[in-house]
Amino acid sequence: LTEHEPTRTGLSVDALHRALLDNLFYVVGRFPAVATRQDYYRALAFTVRDRLLHRWLRTVQTYKEERSRTVCYLSAEYLPGPQLGHNLLALGIFDNTREAVRRVGLELDDLIEEEAEPGLGNGGLGRLAACYLDSLATLQRPAIGYGLRYEFGIFRQRIDNGWQVEVSDSWLRDGNPWELRRPHIAFEIGLGGHTERYLDHHGHTRVRWVPGETIRGVAHDTAIPGYGVFNSNLLRLWAAEATESFDFGSFNAGDYQGAVRRKIRSETISRVLYPNDEPETGKRLRLIQGYLFVSCSLQDMLRIHLAGGEGLDRFPQRFVVQLNDTHPAIAVAELMRLLLDKHGMEWESAWDLTRRTFAYTNHTLLPEALEKWSLTLFEETLPRHLEIILEINQYFLDEVRMRFPHDEALTTRLSLIDETGPRYVRMAHLACVGSFSINGVARLHTALLADTVLRDFHTLWPERFNNKTNGISPRRFGNLSNPDLCALLSRVAGPGWAADAERLRLLEPHAHRREIYPEWRRIKLERKRALARYVADQTGIVVDPESMFDIQVKRIHEYKRQHLNVLHIIALYSRIKMDPTLDAAPRTFVFGGKAAPGYKMAKLIIKLIHSVGEVVNRDPAVRDRLRVVFVPDFNVKVAQRIYPAADLSEQISLAGMEASGTGNMKFALNGALTIGTLDGANVEIREEVGAENFFLFGLTSAEVQARKRSGYCPYDCYRENPVLREAIDLLADGLFSHGDRALFRPLVDHLLQQDDYMLLADFQSYIDCQDRVDRAFRDADSWTRMSMLNVARIGRFSSDRVVQEYCREIWRLEPVTIRP
Ligand code: 26Y
Numbered sequence: 001l002t003e004h005e006p007t008r009t010g011l012s013v014d015a016l017h018r019a020l021l022d023n024l025f026y027v028v029g030r031f032p033a034v035a036t037r038q039d040y041y042r043a044l045a046f047t048v049r050d051r052l053l054h055r056w057l058r059t060v061q062t063y064k065e066e067r068s069r070t071v072c073y074l075s076a077e078y079l080p081g082p083q084l085g086h087n088l089l090a091l092g093i094f095d096n097t098r099e100a101v102r103r104v105g106l107e108l109d110d111l112i113e114e115e116a117e118p119g120l121g122n123g124g125l126g127r128l129a130a131c132y133l134d135s136l137a138t139l140q141r142p143a144i145g146y147g148l149r150y151e152f153g154i155f156r157q158r159i160d161n162g163w164q165v166e167v168s169d170s171w172l173r174d175g176n177p178w179e180l181r182r183p184h185i186a187f188e189i190g191l192g193g194h195t196e197r198y199l200d201h202h203g204h205t206r207v208r209w210v211p212g213e214t215i216r217g218v219a220h221d222t223a224i225p226g227y228g229v230f231n232s233n234l235l236r237l238w239a240a241e242a243t244e245s246f247d248f249g250s251f252n253a254g255d256y257q258g259a260v261r262r263k264i265r266s267e268t269i270s271r272v273l274y275p276n277d278e279p280e281t282g283k284r285l286r287l288i289q290g291y292l293f294v295s296c297s298l299q300d301m302l303r304i305h306l307a308g309g310e311g312l313d314r315f316p317q318r319f320v321v322q323l324n325d326t327h328p329a330i331a332v333a334e335l336m337r338l339l340l341d342k343h344g345m346e347w348e349s350a351w352d353l354t355r356r357t358f359a360y361t362n363h364t365l366l367p368e369a370l371e372k373w374s375l376t377l378f379e380e381t382l383p384r385h386l387e388i389i390l391e392i393n394q395y396f397l398d399e400v401r402m403r404f405p406h407d408e409a410l411t412t413r414l415s416l417i418d419e420t421g422p423r424y425v426r427m428a429h430l431a432c433v434g435s436f437s438i439n440g441v442a443r444l445h446t447a448l449l450a451d452t453v454l455r456d457f458h459t460l461w462p463e464r465f466n467n468k469t470n471g472i473s474p475r476r477f478g479n480l481s482n483p484d485l486c487a488l489l490s491r492v493a494g495p496g497w498a499a500d501a502e503r504l505r506l507l508e509p510h511a512h513r514r515e516i517y518p519e520w521r522r523i524k525l526e527r528k529r530a531l532a533r534y535v536a537d538q539t540g541i542v543v544d545p546e547s548m549f550d551i552q553v554k555r556i557h558e559y560k561r562q563h564l565n566v567l568h569i570i571a572l573y574s575r576i577k578m579d580p581t582l583d584a585a586p587r588t589f590v591f592g593g594k595a596a597p598g599y600k601m602a603k604l605i606i607k608l609i610h611s612v613g614e615v616v617n618r619d620p621a622v623r624d625r626l627r628v629v630f631v632p633d634f635n636v637k638v639a640q641r642i643y644p645a646a647d648l649s650e651q652i653s654l655a656g657m658e659a660s661g662t663g664n665m666k667f668a669l670n671g672a673l674t675i676g677t678l679d680g681a682n683v684e685i686r687e688e689v690g691a692e693n694f695f696l697f698g699l700t701s702a703e704v705q706a707r708k709r710s711g712y713c714p715y716d717c718y719r720e721n722p723v724l725r726e727a728i729d730l731l732a733d734g735l736f737s738h739g740d741r742a743l744f745r746p747l748v749d750h751l752l753q754q755d756d757y758m759l760l761a762d763f764q765s766y767i768d769c770q771d772r773v774d775r776a777f778r779d780a781d782s783w784t785r786m787s788m789l790n791v792a793r794i795g796r797f798s799s800d801r802v803v804q805e806y807c808r809e810i811w812r813l814e815p816v817t818i819r820p
Helices: 013-028 037-065 084-091 094-103 108-113 124-138 244-252 256-268 284-307 312-318 331-342 347-357 375-381 383-403 408-414 427-433 443-451 455-460 474-480 483-493 501-512 514-539 562-578 600-618 636-645 663-669 682-689 701-709 714-720 722-732 745-753 759-778 780-792 799-811
Strands: 070-074 143-148 156-160 163-167 179-191 194-199 205-210 213-225 232-242 319-324 358-361 372-374 424-426 435-440 465-467 548-553 587-592 626-631 648-651 673-676
Touching: 013 037, 013 094, 037 084, 037 094, 037 108, 037 213, 037 232, 070 124, 070 284, 070 799, 084 094, 084 108, 084 124, 084 213, 084 474, 094 108, 124 143, 124 213, 124 232, 124 319, 124 474, 124 799, 143 284, 163 600, 179 232, 179 284, 194 383, 205 331, 205 383, 213 256, 213 284, 232 256, 232 284, 284 312, 284 319, 284 331, 284 375, 312 319, 312 347, 319 347, 319 799, 331 347, 331 358, 331 383, 331 427, 347 358, 347 383, 347 435, 358 427, 372 375, 375 383, 375 424, 383 408, 383 427, 408 455, 424 427, 427 435, 435 443, 443 455, 443 465, 443 682, 474 483, 474 636, 474 663, 483 501, 483 514, 483 780, 501 780, 501 799, 514 626, 514 636, 514 780, 548 636, 548 759, 562 587, 562 600, 562 626, 562 722, 562 759, 587 636, 600 626, 600 745, 636 663, 648 663, 663 673, 663 682, 663 780, 673 682, 673 759, 673 780, 714 722, 714 745, 714 759, 722 745, 722 759, 745 759, 759 780
Parallel strands: 070 143, 070 319, 143 232, 319 358, 358 435, 435 465, 548 587, 548 648, 587 626, 648 673
Antiparallel strands: 156 163, 179 213, 194 205, 213 232, 372 424
């Protein structure tokens, strides 16, 4: 029967097998006899894409017919991870595909390994965007993810003598079989130039922006299928190209070289992703990148809306636009410009429409991470937008003065322009003023936002503030990463949990059944063995899968305090040296994460981890008791190997610094226990899993504030605590740097003199807590029960739950079922 199934849409083993060979020959252009794994990977990817296209076109058609309300997620970053496995899972054809691949004599897992992942983001924020797209499709909500098609994503990390070396990430080198280039969906954007005033035919003064140059953004589409449903949404990424109109002048003037140069310059715009934690100054290209994708996306939305035959006034009924941090905040000014200058709207109605369109998510509390652009740069690059922003500011500050007369200080603080020194546009303020909703990403973060960085806005518009605690995709970080655990969960709690993570709770009654503990532990051990093999392969370091895997993976940043973890390692190392009989569970400390290329201290922390590892791993006195490894090039693919192998999840940022964190959720879903501070989403995770199943230490954010106010002196901690003193002295004395006392001096000095992130204040509490971890780990049954309870109670942190909250409370979005 399956012989008659269509080759491009059929889901049987037969149809998949036929399609694979067909695509290998007709699309990849290879005979089976000479085809490489990469060729087969591509043929399989095209096979899957055919099946997606079918769903995707049906989805577009239905959304159009039903005039569905759509959310547009504007994000400068997406970290979707490798697509093949994910799409097979969504389509429910993992097993059939495995079989079809076997028929050509290959293993599906090997083909999955071939895929280069799109590293179009830095970390949490980009991965969050990808999880939300997954959930939106799964929950059958019409959504478009808009962003940039960087030719080079986040750099690949190599380690050379313990130092990070950045290597460019050419993820498109072998082509990207998942995307469709849409040459007919392209928009022009202007840059530079000047503005002119003129009278329209009603005699009204209008503005015309005469840009100095124009650039085109061309759409590249990727299908985002929902899990177990027919809906397939769209990720639309813009690539910069040169405009012909622009090249003509110089070309005709005989300046062929100049025309080519400008073409290359235009295409440079979407060339590379910027790392975060870099100094912002003079990043004109980043401003242009943001503007490119924002303008193309808004023009695209207006095109889609007007094609539906409704008037512009109905736009906010059809579209809602979520700003993923301030990176796309220029959208507020750009929509105003399009409405005023292109569509001839009046200011008041344009502003009203704009404010009903946007909602803004904040992801940070670090004041230095709040985006601002120098007024001069803005004026040079986007002169019309600056005019609009200044006008928005005038109306806005008038309103403020009306409500709070005699408070000029408040007006100054709220202004869209920072005038305390050289003048800057404050993008967070633009986002707040232009949005009907402002949200933080964890309960504590939202509370702190309202109390600190956005306090004045909260005074002004408390009703706009709301919290949406982050979540993660149970498909990506459950099913795909940890199939064995998931099979067990499905057996015990029923298979429904992947689409409804609250059902993980059905595991709870089983957490007391000792007879299943061995299997739970066996699955964990198998993931640890697999990680151990990977670590040996990548680093040459041999680790013991029976030891406790104590893991910290995330971007390297002082506020995340990887060096606090290292201080614990040093303290433990020296304790074992002093007392070789010390009764402590063997531990493998695993680190992973990238440092921004210009962030010296973060790079020194990577070197520190390697240096301590070198000494510890070589010392026969602690052999079989301590190991330290750094897994290079942490990304989504590597993450999928790491989370399932963890016993202990390190979430140790200084309270009040980590907006939410999402790795904390990924670890817990995979049965790791958390050692953490009351920061970000840790607070809520602890509430959910129960305080007795969470290792808490450290100051609270209120205590942090109080300590800072009363004048925190890290040197006092050093002087008063002999254990801490010894750890720091060993470091300062060069024990880990072949006697070189200079190497880690910047780090030591900073800790002793400033310690912005209060490692020394939290040190003893952390060490004590690690002792509790050690004792708990040695009681295997009790540890297993806690691990099971963590999984059973982590359902709330599914991105499905968050997306439903966004849909209900911000987007007003209903499900739209797609029928085959
Ligand atoms: C300015 C620009 C280069 C830039 C680019 C990326 C600035 C920041 C970022 C990325 C920020 C980020 O990933 N923030 C994280 O967002 C997560 C999702 O909400 C949070 O869980 C996490 O606490 C926060 O640090």
